[in-house]
Amino acid sequence: MSRNAILARIRVANPAPQSPPHEAKPAPASLASAGADAVLRFRTAAEAKGVIVVDVDQPANLPLAVVRTLSAANIPVDTIRLNDPALLALPLSDANVTLTRGAAEPHDRLSLSRAVAAVAETGSLLLASGPDNPSSLAFLPETHLVTVQRSTIIGTFEEAFALLRTRYGNSLPRTINIISGASRTGDIGGRIVQGAHGPRQLFVFII
Amino acid sequence: MKPDTAQFRENAAAAIADPRLQSALAKLPGGLVAQRRAAVTALPEFEALRDEARAIRDATLANLATHLEAFEAKATAMGSHVHWATDADEARQTISNICNTANARLVIKGKSMVTEEIGLNAYLQNSGIEVVESDLGEYIIQKRGEAPSHIIAPAIHLTEADVEADFRSYHTHLDRDRELGTPERLVAEARAVLREKFLNADVGITGANFLISETGSSIIVTNEGNGDLTQILPRIHIVVATIDKVVPTLDEAMTLLRVLARSATGQDMTAYTTLATGPRRADDLDGPTKCHIVLIDNGRTEMLASDMREALRCIRCGACMNHCPVYNAIGGHAYGWVYPGPIGAVLTPALLGITETRHLPNASTFCGACESVCPVKIPLVSLMRTWRERAHNQGPRTRGARILAKLWSAAATRPALYHLLARFAVAIAGALGRAKGRFRRLPIARGWLKHRDLPAPQGRTFQQLWKEAERGVPR
Known part of the structure; x- marks a missing residue:
C-alpha cells in the first residue's frame, strides 16, 4: 500500500531522534495593533489595495451608505444577492434595492457578505462559509460588498486564528476566505488588471 | 510534459537570440524584483x-511522517478522502479514477505545479476529459501547448501582443473585428470564456500551497480568485499536493505566508488566501459535495534521505529565478522542464536524474543572489555545486575535458608545481601584454572577450609580490 510505503520511507530518511516540536513565535511586533489603531491600520492597508472603505455609524444606516457609495462609484444599485439574516433585517429594501436570497448565481452583479473579522496587518477580511454567507458571494458577482463590525477589527492573523478556534472549536467551516483586495492579475505583460475572475471592485462597510 | 533538459545549451542560445523573449524578460527587474525589495524594506522583521x-x-x-498522519486523520475526520501516490503514474491514475467515477466530462483547474510535474492534463485528455486551466497565465500557455516559463507567472515570456494574437486565433466564436488592444480587454475576454467553463465543470482540481494538520485544511493563494471558483463551483474538488506541503498549525502557515507573498510578488498578502476543509456541510448552499486530497511522493522521500533534503524547504515563491542573472537572460523554457531557475537546477536533477539534466546545475554564475533572497534560505549554490560534482563524476565527458580536468587536478594538488606554472604563465602574459596593458582577444576566450578586454598581468604573481613585500623590496 502506497501510504505505508511512503510513511516507511520517510521514517527511514528521518532516523535521528525526533526533534522537539517547533514552537510558533508571535507575530512580528511591527505588524501588531489594537483598538482604534487597528481600525486605522486596517483602513490604510485596505485602501492601499484599492478597496473602498466606508464608515457606517449604526447598522440602520447601512442601506443609505451602500446606495450612496455605489452611486458615487457609478455602479447601478438594483439587486443585491445576500443571505445573512442580520443584513436581511436591515431596511435595505426601503432604499429601493431588491434583495435576492441564496448563494450567488452566474449573472449576479452585486453581493453582500458579513465578515467574521478584519485583520489590520494587511487590510484583509476574514469570511467564513455557511448558509448565511455562502462563499460564492465573494467570487461570482462583479462587485462585492462586505460589512465588518468595528469591534472585530483585530491586529494580526494569529489573533484571527485564535478567534476561529474559539468560534468553531476544532471543526472549521468548509471555506475560510481571507480577502485582501479585489480580484486581479498580472499575467498579461506584467501589468496589474482588476477583475480577473472574481469581483472587479471590493467595498467594505465598517459598522 | 516530456523533458527537454538535455538540450539546455542549445535552448539557452536560442533564447538569448530571441528578441521577443528578451523584451518580455526585460520587465523582470523593474517588476517582481523591485516589488519584492519594497515589501521587504517595509517589514523590519523580514x-x-x-x-x-x-x-x-x-x-x-x-517529523514529516507524524505530521502527515495527523493531517490525514484530521482531513478524514472533516470528510475529505485522502489518497496516497508513490509516483506520477499512480497519482494520475488516482485522479483519473476519481474523475471517471464521477462521470466527469469537464475538469477546471487552479494553478498547480505538481500537476504539471506529473503531466496530468495530457493524461486526462487522453481519456476523453476536457481539461481547462483557469489561471490566466496557465490558460494562455495551455492553449499554446507550452510549459510554464515561471512558477508563479507562467506566461511571463509572452508580451501583450502575443496574447492578443493567441486570443484571436482561439476564440473564433467571437467577433473578428473586436477591440482587444489592452490588457483590460484581454482579461475581460478570458474572464467571459472561462466563466462558462467554471459553471459547467464537473470537477475542480487545485494544488495546495500548504496542508494544515491542525485543521485538515488545504490552503491556496491566488490573486485572480480562479482557484476559489475552481473549488466552490464544481461538484467535486480534488486537491493535489506533494507530501512536503504539510504544515502543523495555522500560526506556522502564517509565517510562511508572510514571507511567501512578499518574496513572490512583493504583496504583503495575496488577494485571496483560502482554507478549504472537507466537502460542503449539510446546511451549506454552495461548495463541492465531495473533496479528495491526493498526497504524492514522486521522489520527495528520496530527496529527504539525500543531501538534497534542504531543497524540500521550498515554498515555490519564484524569487530565486526573478533574481537569477541566468534566468533573466534565458527565461524558463530553456531549462527544458517544469521547474526553471536555480530551484529548478536543483530540483529537476533530483526528480529526473542527473544524466539527462547534467547541464542545468551549470546554469549559474554562483553569484548567490538566489540564496540571498530565498525566504527559507535553501543553500542553492552549494546544492548546484553538489550536482555539478555528481555530473562530473558520472560522465560521459569528452576525452579533452577528461585530460584537462586531470592536468588541472595534478597542478592544483601540488602547490610547488602550481606556483611554478603560475609564475611562468603570468610572466609570459605580462611580457606579451606589456605594450597595450590589455588583451583584446585570446584563442581560448573568444566569446568572453567579445564584449570586454582582459587586463594584462604585471608579470609577477601575487605570491611573488607578497614575498617581496615581506622582504621589504620596494615595488
Missing part, C-alpha cells in the same frame, strides 16, 4: 521571519 520560516520547514520535515 530577516528574522526568514530564519523562522526555515526553522518551521526543517522541524516539519524532521
Whole structure:
C-alpha cells in the first residue's frame, strides 16, 4: 500500500531522534495593533489595495451608505444577492434595492457578505462559509460588498486564528476566505488588471 | 510534459537570440524584483521571519511522517478522502479514477505545479476529459501547448501582443473585428470564456500551497480568485499536493505566508488566501459535495534521505529565478522542464536524474543572489555545486575535458608545481601584454572577450609580490 510505503520511507530518511516540536513565535511586533489603531491600520492597508472603505455609524444606516457609495462609484444599485439574516433585517429594501436570497448565481452583479473579522496587518477580511454567507458571494458577482463590525477589527492573523478556534472549536467551516483586495492579475505583460475572475471592485462597510 | 533538459545549451542560445523573449524578460527587474525589495524594506522583521520560516520547514520535515498522519486523520475526520501516490503514474491514475467515477466530462483547474510535474492534463485528455486551466497565465500557455516559463507567472515570456494574437486565433466564436488592444480587454475576454467553463465543470482540481494538520485544511493563494471558483463551483474538488506541503498549525502557515507573498510578488498578502476543509456541510448552499486530497511522493522521500533534503524547504515563491542573472537572460523554457531557475537546477536533477539534466546545475554564475533572497534560505549554490560534482563524476565527458580536468587536478594538488606554472604563465602574459596593458582577444576566450578586454598581468604573481613585500623590496 502506497501510504505505508511512503510513511516507511520517510521514517527511514528521518532516523535521528525526533526533534522537539517547533514552537510558533508571535507575530512580528511591527505588524501588531489594537483598538482604534487597528481600525486605522486596517483602513490604510485596505485602501492601499484599492478597496473602498466606508464608515457606517449604526447598522440602520447601512442601506443609505451602500446606495450612496455605489452611486458615487457609478455602479447601478438594483439587486443585491445576500443571505445573512442580520443584513436581511436591515431596511435595505426601503432604499429601493431588491434583495435576492441564496448563494450567488452566474449573472449576479452585486453581493453582500458579513465578515467574521478584519485583520489590520494587511487590510484583509476574514469570511467564513455557511448558509448565511455562502462563499460564492465573494467570487461570482462583479462587485462585492462586505460589512465588518468595528469591534472585530483585530491586529494580526494569529489573533484571527485564535478567534476561529474559539468560534468553531476544532471543526472549521468548509471555506475560510481571507480577502485582501479585489480580484486581479498580472499575467498579461506584467501589468496589474482588476477583475480577473472574481469581483472587479471590493467595498467594505465598517459598522 | 516530456523533458527537454538535455538540450539546455542549445535552448539557452536560442533564447538569448530571441528578441521577443528578451523584451518580455526585460520587465523582470523593474517588476517582481523591485516589488519584492519594497515589501521587504517595509517589514523590519523580514530577516528574522526568514530564519523562522526555515526553522518551521526543517522541524516539519524532521517529523514529516507524524505530521502527515495527523493531517490525514484530521482531513478524514472533516470528510475529505485522502489518497496516497508513490509516483506520477499512480497519482494520475488516482485522479483519473476519481474523475471517471464521477462521470466527469469537464475538469477546471487552479494553478498547480505538481500537476504539471506529473503531466496530468495530457493524461486526462487522453481519456476523453476536457481539461481547462483557469489561471490566466496557465490558460494562455495551455492553449499554446507550452510549459510554464515561471512558477508563479507562467506566461511571463509572452508580451501583450502575443496574447492578443493567441486570443484571436482561439476564440473564433467571437467577433473578428473586436477591440482587444489592452490588457483590460484581454482579461475581460478570458474572464467571459472561462466563466462558462467554471459553471459547467464537473470537477475542480487545485494544488495546495500548504496542508494544515491542525485543521485538515488545504490552503491556496491566488490573486485572480480562479482557484476559489475552481473549488466552490464544481461538484467535486480534488486537491493535489506533494507530501512536503504539510504544515502543523495555522500560526506556522502564517509565517510562511508572510514571507511567501512578499518574496513572490512583493504583496504583503495575496488577494485571496483560502482554507478549504472537507466537502460542503449539510446546511451549506454552495461548495463541492465531495473533496479528495491526493498526497504524492514522486521522489520527495528520496530527496529527504539525500543531501538534497534542504531543497524540500521550498515554498515555490519564484524569487530565486526573478533574481537569477541566468534566468533573466534565458527565461524558463530553456531549462527544458517544469521547474526553471536555480530551484529548478536543483530540483529537476533530483526528480529526473542527473544524466539527462547534467547541464542545468551549470546554469549559474554562483553569484548567490538566489540564496540571498530565498525566504527559507535553501543553500542553492552549494546544492548546484553538489550536482555539478555528481555530473562530473558520472560522465560521459569528452576525452579533452577528461585530460584537462586531470592536468588541472595534478597542478592544483601540488602547490610547488602550481606556483611554478603560475609564475611562468603570468610572466609570459605580462611580457606579451606589456605594450597595450590589455588583451583584446585570446584563442581560448573568444566569446568572453567579445564584449570586454582582459587586463594584462604585471608579470609577477601575487605570491611573488607578497614575498617581496615581506622582504621589504620596494615595488
